[in-house]
Amino acid sequence: MFIHSPDKEILYTTNQDSCNQPWLLGWLVRGTASAGPMVSAMTNKLGMRTVTIVGSVMAAAFFVISSFSVNIDMMLVTYGIMGGTRLAPPFL
Secondary structure (H helix, E strand, O other): OOOOOHHHHHHHHHOOOOOOOHHHHHHHHHHHHHOHHHHHHHHHHHOHHHHHHHHHHHHHHHHHHHOOOOOHHHHHHHHHHHHHHHOHHHHO
16 A cells, blocks of 8 residues: 655655755744744734734745745745744744
8 A cells, every 4th residue: 555655755856865854844843933022023013913814825925935846955945944934923
């Protein structure tokens, strides 16, 4: 029985080894956690609804951009750092 694994697909399409792949989730979580103080200040100034909507739209845009990544390093920046920091508003 064949189980589809998107992790192996990423490695196959980018022709890279598997040592950089765990960094993707790590940077996503780190980006979300590190944006907390900035999001808190923006929420106090602009309001929760505005910050959540703008953050969600920007996160979705960066995730779409990351789907066109040609290597793991580009995906680390678009998915991990940029997408992670834009995921903070809905969670906070």
